[in-house]
Amino acid sequence: xxxxxxxxxxxxxxxxxxxxxxxxxxxxxxxxxxxxxxxxxxxxxxxxxxxxxxxxxxxxxxxxxxxxxxxxxxxxxxxxxxxxxxxxxxxxxxxxxxxxxxxxxxxxxxxxxxxxxxxxxxxxxxxxxxxxxxxxxxxxxxxxxxxxxxxxxxxxxxxxxxxxxxxxxxxxxxxxxxxxxxxxxxxxxxxxxxxxxxxxxxxxxxxxxxxxxxxxxxxxxxxxxxxxxxxxxxxxxxxxxxxxxxxxxxxxxxxxxxxxxxxxxxxxxxxxxxxxxxxxxxxxxxxxxxxxxxxxxxxxxxxxxxxxxxxxxxxxxxxxxxxxxxxxxxxxxxxxxxxxxxxxxxxxxxxxxxxxxxxxxxxxxxxxxxxxxxxxxxxxxxxxxxxxxxxxxxxxxxxxxxxxxxxxxxxxxxxxxxxxxxxxxxxxxxxxxxxxxxxxxxxxxxxxxxxxxxxxxxxxxxxxxxxxxxxxxxxxxxxxxxxxxxxxxxxxxxxxxxxxxxxxxxxxxxxxxxxxxxxxxxxxxxxxxxxxxxxxxxxxxxxxxxxxxxxxxxxxxxxxxxxxxxxxx
Numbered sequence: 001x002x003x004x005x006x007x008x009x010x011x012x013x014x015x016x017x018x019x020x021x022x023x024x025x026x027x028x029x030x031x032x033x034x035x036x037x038x039x040x041x042x043x044x045x046x047x048x049x050x051x052x053x054x055x056x057x058x059x060x061x062x063x064x065x066x067x068x069x070x071x072x073x074x075x076x077x078x079x080x081x082x083x084x085x086x087x088x089x090x091x092x093x094x095x096x097x098x099x100x101x102x103x104x105x106x107x108x109x110x111x112x113x114x115x116x117x118x119x120x121x122x123x124x125x126x127x128x129x130x131x132x133x134x135x136x137x138x139x140x141x142x143x144x145x146x147x148x149x150x151x152x153x154x155x156x157x158x159x160x161x162x163x164x165x166x167x168x169x170x171x172x173x174x175x176x177x178x179x180x181x182x183x184x185x186x187x188x189x190x191x192x193x194x195x196x197x198x199x200x201x202x203x204x205x206x207x208x209x210x211x212x213x214x215x216x217x218x219x220x221x222x223x224x225x226x227x228x229x230x231x232x233x234x235x236x237x238x239x240x241x242x243x244x245x246x247x248x249x250x251x252x253x254x255x256x257x258x259x260x261x262x263x264x265x266x267x268x269x270x271x272x273x274x275x276x277x278x279x280x281x282x283x284x285x286x287x288x289x290x291x292x293x294x295x296x297x298x299x300x301x302x303x304x305x306x307x308x309x310x311x312x313x314x315x316x317x318x319x320x321x322x323x324x325x326x327x328x329x330x331x332x333x334x335x336x337x338x339x340x341x342x343x344x345x346x347x348x349x350x351x352x353x354x355x356x357x358x359x360x361x362x363x364x365x366x367x368x369x370x371x372x373x374x375x376x377x378x379x380x381x382x383x384x385x386x387x388x389x390x391x392x393x394x395x396x397x398x399x400x401x402x403x404x405x406x407x408x409x410x411x412x413x414x415x416x417x418x419x420x421x422x423x424x425x426x427x428x429x430x431x432x433x434x435x436x437x438x439x440x441x442x443x444x445x446x447x448x449x450x451x452x453x454x455x456x457x458x459x460x461x462x463x464x465x466x467x468x469x470x471x472x473x474x475x476x477x478x479x480x481x482x483x484x485x486x487x488x489x490x491x492x493x494x495x496x497x498x499x500x501x502x503x504x505x506x507x508x509x510x511x512x513x514x515x516x517x518x519x520x521x522x523x524x525x526x527x528x529x530x531x532x533x534x535x536x537x538x539x540x541x542x543x544x545x546x547x548x549x550x551x552x553x554x555x556x557x558x559x560x561x562x563x564x565x566x567x568x569x
Contacts, residue, residue, distance in 0.1 A: 002065050002220045004293040005212040008072040011097035012105035016127040018073050019195035043072045043295035051205050058206045064213050070293050090231050092216050094122040100160045101131055104167045110416045117357050123189045123207055130194040132156050137197040143179055145199055161190055178207055224291045227314035228254035235306050243303045247296050255289035261322045263310035263330040268323045275299040307371045309349030334370055341365030343382050345374055346396040355396050355415050373399040382407045389429050394418050434541050441537050444552040445470030445528040454522055458515040460489050465509050469552035473500040477529040482559045484529050485519045486511040503548050527556050535568040
């Protein structure tokens with residue numbers, strides 16, 4: 001049996017995901033949303049007869065066996081992360097909605113990352129062509145309507161489409177306008193459309209149906225009598241009913257009184273189905289039995305610690321085996337690694353999986369990853385890290401119940417932003433720590449004893465010097481030919497005592513325990529004394545040194561290595 005095609009709409013906020021679906025199902029849900037922004041994941045099962053009615057002659061002569069579509073609408077990208085099943089994405093195909101006038105935005109990039117992560121095929125709906133100057137609405141199909149538009153409109157449309165093509169190319173994705181594609185296996189189809197007028201929506205449905213039929217038929221084969229497999233999209237409280245699990249049943253069947261196993265943070269939850277509510281278009285009805293593919297609400301007793309993204313399995317006959325599989329699936333995401341690394345929290349299993357994947361791509365070590373709000377245990381876990389740079393919690397879309405000023409928390413509802421803020425924070429943190437360490441080591445410096453500026457030969461020797469590199473300070477020991485010869489007693493500039501002098505300064509320096517003409521001479525070059533241990537530290541911190549300091553450090557090491565070839569190695 002071939003099941004319905006599961007199709008999810010993803011993309012940046014306010015680019016028109018819900019509005020496109022409103023046109024398909026003849027509703028106006030988008031207008032009812034707070035701020036016209038989708039707040040919760042929602043789904044609609046649409047029979048193929050409705051798709052045929054919208055597409056008309058576009059599907060004439062085409063043998064489409066798919067019984068329908070299950071459209072899933074997501075708030076931006078967040079709940080899209082919940083759309084998962086074991087080892088892959090729950091969605092068979094995705095529609096990446098892009099406002100053709102705004103092109104690719106942050107949440108577009110994030111959706112693309114997740115699509116690539118799960119290898120989910122997708123098409124691009126380039127929405128809002130009606131906002132391009134000169135657009136004229138028509139009841140004709142898209143290509144005929146576009147041909148009838150003015151030359152200036154067609155030119156502007158092509159410019160905007162190929163802006164998207166160019167940006168996708170930079171991300172390694174080859175794309176083209178759907179009617180110009182040679183090979184759908186190598187190019188992502190871009191369908192220009194207007195959700196407002198509906199122009200282009202039939203073509204979008206035609207492409208989705210065609211791709212589903214041609215390339216996904218094998219994946220859509222199911223056994224309707226097998227035990228049900230589902231993914232939890234949302235956990236909600238329903239008045240008069242209690243906790244409801246909004247779920248996509250993507251394989252097999254589910255009926256009242258079935259024993260089910262649900263993934264959790266600890267042991268799997270074993271419970272029984274009390275009631276099932278199936279949803280088709282805008283109608284929700286109580287049913288005793290349902291089969292894939294379906295969007296259903298399930299009422300069950302004993303639902304504690306259930307999170308979105310968790311797997312749900314029917315286990316009437318093989319409870320132990322199914323429980324083990326569910327436990328392994330969840331534990332594969334809820335990783336605990338080495339003692340080094342950061343803490344990761346997310347609102348759902350899918351979100352956590354997506355965040356972990358991006359962190360690994362960025363080679364960020366993870367100490368512990370879990371679902372739920374940031375609590376005292378998470379704070380203590382972060383504080384236990386030896387490295388200050390690891391005292392961080394990266395969190396996606398959760399609440400912070402406990403706080404500590406010594407733990408940095410980056411909590412965002414856009415994964416892309418979490419990584420961005422982490423990179424900025426860690427760069428500054430490491431820089432601050434390095435600068436702190438830099439203050440504990442002896443710094444490289446180089447001075448020239450200027451000829452004709454011998455003010456006093458000894459007790460102490462006072463000589464005019466030019467600072468050639470670094471910075472000299474009072475009490476700094478100085479060396480000549482690899483041996484310490486003196487120490488700075490005081491520094492004067494224009495007759496006033498100063499504590500330090502930087503490169504380029506000409507100052508009078510009083511030297512302890514030397515006589516000009518014996519231990520030091522006019523024209524000598526003296527360097528600061530650097531220990532091997534300080535030299536090794538400075539090599540690691542060289543990114544914080546100025547170019548003249550790096551050069552002086554190199555010269556100092558060369559002087560010492562004349563006596564000891566492995567000095568500082």
